[in-house]
Amino acid sequence: MGWLLPRLLAALLAMLVGGVVGMLIGSFWHWPALGTLLGALAGGLLHTFVDAWRGRRLMHWLRGQQENPAPRDAGFWGEVGYRIERLVRLLERRVETEHTRLDQFLSAIEASPNGVMLLDANDQIEWCNSVAADHFGLDPQRDRRQRVTNLVRAPVFVAYLQDEEFDEAVSFPGPGSRGTISVLIRTYGEGMKLVLSQDITERERNDAMRRDFVANVSHEIRTPLTVLSGFIETMGNLPLTEVERRRVLELMSQQTLRMQTLVGDLLTLAQLEGSPRPAADRWVPVQRLFNQVHADAEALSAGRHAISFSGAEAVQIAGAEAELLSAIANLVNNAVRYTPSSGRVDVAWTMRGDGAGELEVRDSGIGIAREHLPRLTERFYRVDGSRSRDTGGTGLGLSIVKHVAQRHGGELEVRSEPGKGSSFKLIFPAARVRRGESAADAGRSAERVNAA
Structure with missing residues (x-):
């Protein structure tokens, strides 16, 4: 309430000065009492007008962009303007700091090798990095505020988004069948969704190569083992002549050598893939x-x-x-x-x-x-x-x-x-x-x- 007393004193002083001036003027016309009353009223009105004009200047500044300093008036409105301007500048600095942090955060997400997309409660795209845009075939700027299911029509993704069961990731072909995309969704805030995408084409290719490799190795080893097993059974159950026995042993030796060669090549490959590059000084x-x-x-x-x-x-x-x-x-x-x-x-x-x-x-x-x-x-x-x-x-x-x-x-x-x-x-x-x-x-x- 420290601001009220000075304002009352200023109003009383204006009325007092107005009353004195009115009394002097009224005495000249032989109406001192009426002059005093009218003078006091005029002084009060003048003070009110000046005070309202200062308040209007401050309100005009507040309605604007606050780019210029607040009105530098004396008294109550000057103090109010100064304090409001200080709060505005402080808020601007905080907003600028938050914008900087947000830009740094988005830059960090942009640098991520994985795709990141933010959806609002209506599944509209709030933001996505360039990797996610490539995974889903989107434009990071043009497609903002668009419903994602209107742009990404892969049935697996649409069903995954609508079912709202996000315990596991789903995979589906990318745009133009350029590869396979794995998508995982996590909810946050009030119905908002974080969509994480990853290109798993190379991983699937490597898994397929690994499966094929294991299958091929198994097949290559199983064939000579089957032959050896058959020859061993033959030698154990049938009476063979010396010529037949030598022939069987020769074939068994060939199959054994074949397996040894295969195992040797596999070991060579494993050594090549698991050892550092040869030195350039030998x-x-x-x-x-x-x-x-x-x-x-x-x-x-x-x-x-x-x-x-x-x-x-x-x-x-x-x-x-x-x-x-x-x-x-x-x-x-x-x-x-x-x-x-x-x-x-x-x-x-x-x-x-x-x-x-x-x-x-x-x-x-x-x-x-x-x-x-x-x-x-x-x-x-x-x-x-x-x-x-x-x-x-x-x-x-x-x-x-x-x-x-x-x-x-x-x-x-x-x-x-x-x-x-x-x-x-x-x-x-x-x-x-x-x-x-x-x-x-x-x-x-x-x-x-x-x-x-």
Whole structure:
């Protein structure tokens, strides 16, 4: 009530001054009492008018945008204006702070790898980040305040939203069948909903590959085990001649070797996927790799093919020797297996103009149809399953080659046409290839040193 007394005193002072002035004027006309009354009334009215005018100025400022300072009047209205302006500025700062926090929060959600969409109680879109917009085929700005079921018409999503049973996520094809989207809804506030979406296309693909891998491994191992079991039962129940017994043992040995090869390839793949990349400071002579692979290829061919190795003199690769040997051996052995007798297998090393190295394995074999080329490096993928098993292949060789190439910073290129043979190229980056001293040069250097 501290503001009331000054205002009353100011009104009384205005009336008193008005009464004195009215009395002086009334005395001149010989009506002092009437003059005093009218003067006091005029003083009170003037004070009321000034006070109302100040109040009106403050009200006009309040009805506006409050961009300019409040009216700087003295007395009651000046104090009220000052205090209101201070509260307005404080509220503006708080609102600005909250807006900044909201923008930071929305920016953080925008950076999320998952989709986030906010729905009001009527399932209208309040906000969504760009990931959610991509998942649902929306426009983050244009589609605001639109009912989500008018824009996202996937029956699974619509039923999930309407049933209001959000214990588990649901999955459905994304717009344009570009993949599979998983959606989980959580409620908050008064009927509002938080829609979380995630692209699970890659996860489903990996799960399918894992299931196929397990099924293929089981099938590949079960087949020789079934054969071995049958032979063991035959040897135990039937009297066999020495020739028959040797034949059965030979077939059992082949199936055992097949399983050993399969398990070995699986272990190699597991090692490649679970170990760090080979160091770039361990240099392996390419010629040494060629010599080992050449001997194995000649043994596998048994003189049925013309096999040549060239271009590897004085060249070295930085990496793991065992992995490189496995990759080259797989390519050469495949070429020998799928090339008919009297065919050719040529293995050549070439230095590219940019310093990279290219190892090519070319054969004159049966070739591969174009539609099979993109899938050749998939595990257990076979162009001709029966032929692969007949030649001793496990379906993992090219997958191993691809992993080895990637671990050494390289790539695998395949070109083939049915009836015209195939070409497999391992391309290694320049950082992992260098020219070294050939064996002949090393021998001559040693002779010069001894002579000196």
